[in-house]
Amino acid sequence: MTATILPDPKVLQIGIIGMGDMGRMYARRLSAAGWKINACDRPEQFEKLKKEYSSNSLVNILENGHYVSRLSDYIIYSVEAENIDSIVAMYGPSTKVGAIVGGQTSCKAPEIAAFEKHLPADVQIVSCHSLHGPNVDTRGQPLVLIQHRASDDALDLVRTVLACFNSQFVYLTASQHDKITADTQAATHAAFLSMGVAWHANSQFPWEVPRYVGGIENVKINISLRIYSNKWHVYAGLAIMNPAAQAQILQYAKSVTELFTLMVEHKADEFRDRVYAAKKAVFGGLPANHELLLSDDLLDKFSLSNVPSQERTPNSHLSLLAMVDCWWKLVIVPYDHMICSTPLFRIWLGVTEYLFQSPGLLDECISVALGDDTFRADDLEFTVAARSWSEIITFGSFKLYRSRFETTQNYFSPRFADATTLGNEMIKTIFEKTKQRRLH
Ligand SMILES: NC(=O)C1=CN([C@@H]2O[C@H](COP(=O)(O)OP(=O)(O)OC[C@H]3O[C@@H](n4cnc5c(N)ncnc54)[C@H](OP(=O)(O)O)[C@@H]3O)[C@@H](O)[C@H]2O)C=CC1
Ligand SMILES: O=C(O)C(=O)Cc1ccc(O)cc1
Numbered sequence: 001m002t003a004t005i006l007p008d009p010k011v012l013q014i015g016i017i018g019m020g021d022m023g024r025m026y027a028r029r030l031s032a033a034g035w036k037i038n039a040c041d042r043p044e045q046f047e048k049l050k051k052e053y054s055s056n057s058l059v060n061i062l063e064n065g066h067y068v069s070r071l072s073d074y075i076i077y078s079v080e081a082e083n084i085d086s087i088v089a090m091y092g093p094s095t096k097v098g099a100i101v102g103g104q105t106s107c108k109a110p111e112i113a114a115f116e117k118h119l120p121a122d123v124q125i126v127s128c129h130s131l132h133g134p135n136v137d138t139r140g141q142p143l144v145l146i147q148h149r150a151s152d153d154a155l156d157l158v159r160t161v162l163a164c165f166n167s168q169f170v171y172l173t174a175s176q177h178d179k180i181t182a183d184t185q186a187a188t189h190a191a192f193l194s195m196g197v198a199w200h201a202n203s204q205f206p207w208e209v210p211r212y213v214g215g216i217e218n219v220k221i222n223i224s225l226r227i228y229s230n231k232w233h234v235y236a237g238l239a240i241m242n243p244a245a246q247a248q249i250l251q252y253a254k255s256v257t258e259l260f261t262l263m264v265e266h267k268a269d270e271f272r273d274r275v276y277a278a279k280k281a282v283f284g285g286l287p288a289n290h291e292l293l294l295s296d297d298l299l300d301k302f303s304l305s306n307v308p309s310q311e312r313t314p315n316s317h318l319s320l321l322a323m324v325d326c327w328w329k330l331v332i333v334p335y336d337h338m339i340c341s342t343p344l345f346r347i348w349l350g351v352t353e354y355l356f357q358s359p360g361l362l363d364e365c366i367s368v369a370l371g372d373d374t375f376r377a378d379d380l381e382f383t384v385a386a387r388s389w390s391e392i393i394t395f396g397s398f399k400l401y402r403s404r405f406e407t408t409q410n411y412f413s414p415r416f417a418d419a420t421t422l423g424n425e426m427i428k429t430i431f432e433k434t435k436q437r438r439l440h
Contacts, residue, residue: 006098006157007073013038014161015072017065017091019049021134021231022104023078029138031058033164038068065091074100074161076128081105081237082398085114092118100154102127102146106181106238107245108174112148124150126158129177130167131342133230135420136427142340143167146174170340177340178242184337184345186245187252187326189235190389191319191348192224194256196408197385198378199224205415210313215299217315219351222426223344225419228412232405239393240401246393248330253390255325260318260383263369264376272366275321278328279356285333292357293350294430316369318379320355322386323348343427350430 014030016023019041027037037059041049046063053059062068069075069091079087084105092115095101101123103111108127115125127146130138143165147155159169172180199206206221227235239245262271327334334349341349356362368375392400 006100006153009157009160012036012074012157012161013072015039015068015075017068017075017077017087018079018104019045019061020078022130023076025134026076026078026104027053027059029165030161031056034058035161035164036060038062038072040064040068066094069094069099070096072096072099074158075102077101077103077105077111079103079105080233081107081110081241082233084111085117088114088118092123093120095119095123098122098124100124100126100150100158102158104128104130106185106234107242108146108177109243110241112146112174115148124154126150126155127174128158128162129181130165131181131340133226133343135424136343137431138165138167140431141165141167141343142170144170144172144177144340146172146177148174168339172340179244180337180340181238182242182244182248183330183332183334184341185238186242186248187323188342188345188348189227189239190249190252190386190393191323192220192227192344193235193389193405193408194382194385195220195224195319196228196412197388197404198381200408200411201381201385202378204378205412207415215294216317216320216351216355218299219347219426220319222419222423223347225412225415226344226423228405228409229416229420232402232409233398235405236398236401240396240398248326249390249393251329252322252326253386255322255329256318256383256386259322259325259369260379263316263318263379266370268370271370274325275362275366278321278324279362281328281331282324282333283353283356286335286357290357292354293346294354299351299354313374314364314368314372316372316375316379317355317365318369318375318382320352321365321369323352324356343431347427347430 013036016027016037016039019027019039023039027039031037035058039059040046040062043064046061050061053061065087073096075095077084077088084103101115101119102125103115105111106129111127112125119125125148127148129144131142131144132138143162145155145158206217239249259271259274262274338346355365392404
């Protein structure tokens with residue numbers, strides 16, 4: 001690669017290929033900060049997008065990625081991970097000489113492979129990944145930057161452009177990124193996807209069921225609905241295309257199955273020993289003065305239900321016991337990844353910590369798991385769902401993933417608006433509470 005002269009930031013043009021949820025969020029924030037944007041989606045969206053952005057003089061909508069690529073100095077591909085190779089193959093050769101190219105996909109190995117394969121050698125590669133969804137306030141959230149094939153000046157330019165997000169830059173290689181995001185996202189999503197399928201299989205809207213009332217249940221319901229209100233390909237892409245993610249989802253399903261088997265066999269000692277061994281491995285290293293990430297009042301604030309929280313039914317919390325078991329088996333210490341964590345991961349870690357570290361709660365949960373049938377049918381469906389997600393992901397079927405996801409998505413869709421409002425509020429509050437912890 002020959003050294004290239006980078007454009008003056010004052011005249012720099014930014015390209016966005018893929019004006020879906022994340023592309024639009026980038027276009028909105030970057031143009032609000034005064035950057036000139038060239039953007040496109042599929043050619044069939046051209047007229048509609050042009051009309052939509054007609055009042056924003058800083059966003060120039062073009063017909064396709066060729067036009068965006070030849071005009072722009074820094075181009076971001078914000079498209080489905082599954083299609084990254086074919087889309088870069090199509091537009092990559094049109095990239096302006098000496099430009100910088102990056103992508104927003106959640107798994108970097110295929111994205112970087114596509115860039116290396118299809119971009120001209122003079123093009124520099126600096127990829128990025130905002131570790132949050134499109135409706136989350138970008139301030140303080142991790143934003144991964146990957147200086148893959150680029151000079152320090154090119155990285156500086158990307159930093160200058162993205163500085164307006166006020167996110168926290170995290171510098172990683174593509175493979176570090178994929179390993180860490182697999183650790184934080186893969187099994188977390190598998191747990192919430194399985195809850196949704198299990199509730200659906202039992203024809204439940206959990207916020208209407210008295211046994212799903214109280215702090216931890218609120219989080220499970222809000223986050224599960226939040227995931228199902230998003231696009232299926234976001235979760236399919238990061239699970240199927242990241243090999244490290246597949247191994248974790250498989251272990252999560254194994255942990256769920258093995259714990260559930262011990263429960264129904266009433267192997268109390270074995271079950272308790274296993275849960276406590278997992279607790280020691282994951283939480284044993286915390287300092288004595290460690291403060292819980294989440295509290296009762298915080299969790300109780302965010303309910304979709306009308307049932308008073310005092311009527312809480314003790315739950316076996318199989319999804320949470322299995323999460324800690326899975327981290328233990330994979331030798332993952334989740335606290336090591338706070339700097340590179342998504343809001344959902346921080347909340348999920350907060351909830352597991354709450355269950356395992358609040359005095360008496362873990363023993364209550366173990367005793368329900370072993371001797372109370374209230375949640376048995378739910379736990380059975382949850383086990384089946386976890387295994388089924390793991391099989392779909394191991395098999396690598398986007399088609400099956402989509403069909404499974406969208407069936408449950410349709411079932412819950414009437415409550416998405418409420419869950420999103422409440423979920424945003426929950427994320428904001430928990431973010432404020434956990435700011436200090438996250439940054440150290
Ligand atoms: N949503 C999230 O929470 C996050 C997503 N990401 C990642 O960001 C990327 C984008 O996600 P998101 O915005 O949510 O998904 P969207 O589906 O909303 O956006 C992707 C957009 O790219 C369009 N597209 C497909 N092919 C082309 C093409 N040839 N030329 C131009 N545009 C094209 C799609 O059109 P069509 O729908 O017609 O295919 C769609 O509008 C994904 O890789 C995702 O994994 C990263 C962080 C968070
Ligand atoms: O916080 C989460 O886990 C989300 O669900 C949002 C999300 C989805 C995909 C990403 O690559 C990053 C964040």
